[in-house]
Amino acid sequence: MTSHHHPHQLLGRSEDELAWFRRRSLMQAAALWMASGGWAAAHAQARSNIVELRGDVLRNGEPLTNQHTVVASDRIETGPGSTAVFSIGDSAFMVRQNSRVALESDTPTAVKVLRVLSGAVASVWGRGTDRQIILPTATAGIRGTGVYAEVFADQGQRGYLCNCYGTVDLTSGSESVVSQSSYHQSFWAEPTPRNGRLLTPAGAINHTDEELEFLAGLVNQRTAWQITGRKGSKDGSGGASPSYSSGPPGSRD
Template identity: 75%
Template sequence: MQQPPALHPTNHQTTQLLGRSEDELAWFQRRGLIQAAGLWVAAGGFISAHAQGRSNIVELRGDVLRNGQKLTPDQRVEAGDSIQTGPDSTAVFAVGNSAFMVRQNSRLSIDGDTPTAVKALRLLTGAVASVWGRGPERQVVLPTATAGIRGTGVYVEVFPEQAFRGYLCNCYGTVAVDAGGESVLSQSSYHQSFWAEAEPRDGKLLRPAGAINHTDDELEFLAGLINQRTAWQITGVKGSKDGTGRSGY
């Protein structure tokens, strides 16, 4: 199996970059997005967008497809849709009481019983940061793992060049992770991370990982879109991004 490339440090606390750029992690700082998010919140956010049938898209950048067709800012992303982003493209939107940021070169689908009731996020390739409001258990599905979630913040990524190796960070909350029959109940207040391997390494499909390719600021931005706060915003305590999920360092 191909070995992962070397990690490169960033200036976002102790987050590491693995095949991603600094610009991708700074997406929430763009002036246009900040203005759009301000208008989104001022207009009532996700609750108003749902009630009034308005677009639930906060920002589109670059080439983004919904169900194979170009997605425009006045349209909606709903459960039942598939999303694909091209190079240098991102999409930020809220479906029901959950908010999503899709990185470039990603393919995913959103499952649900109704247009606003998300049951599962299925990531085929690429990366998604998401914050989920409280509600029934839902799933994040990767080629190599499935995570059962409730109210939480999660970052997931799939590496096609590494046999679709999966990465999952339970940024805060409770997540039940399963990979090929191996299971872990993750209870995190500050980033507990896992590799979900395509083939066992040291006899394990689920292995501990550090924080890569996502930041606290991204999760805080997404939480704000759905009137939520992250665990560390509530407690005022962060920790070390060593992947253990513990705060208070």
């Protein structure tokens, strides 16, 4: 087999899986979603906030259907070959196959915490404070951004987080990083220190620009590169260098 260059690297996922947003059924569902008011209408409780379900998806242990509304305290589980695309408030989420996530909030229409227990989630978040993505090995504070997060169970729950654009405060143990990215800044959150560190630089893996653009479009947003018309090198460096610090979080004001 000849190797050919991909704009993204794959680790345990398939090209086909990353092309979910190109399916005609989803495009039709998304067009209908936008035509009938999009997230604002769903937010006003007029109808379901589910854009598309594929395969077997459970909510709080029960089968999830397009007629349901996902609220910010639900647990979502996807089976093999299954995906869930939905918005809650001004944020959009795509849960990949074989994933388990738990949403947490004190209000039904704004996710405060996205816990990725296993598998992977691509997400675009509207601006807001006190929002977090929690992986088994790290916590990420979100401030209006696009983020891809994945948990590698076969590597001891090793966490992966890409700040596709925006600002993310990433913490693991006593280490913290403030990541500011215009184009994919990626990190491993290690279960045990690697070369003395829990948070280490990573390459951009398992997600595409188009996935983030699709999710942003669902909630009337655009990605940083759509706004500037500029992409960097998709090597995980983010087009800027992250500021790492050790010590207790909060000790770096």
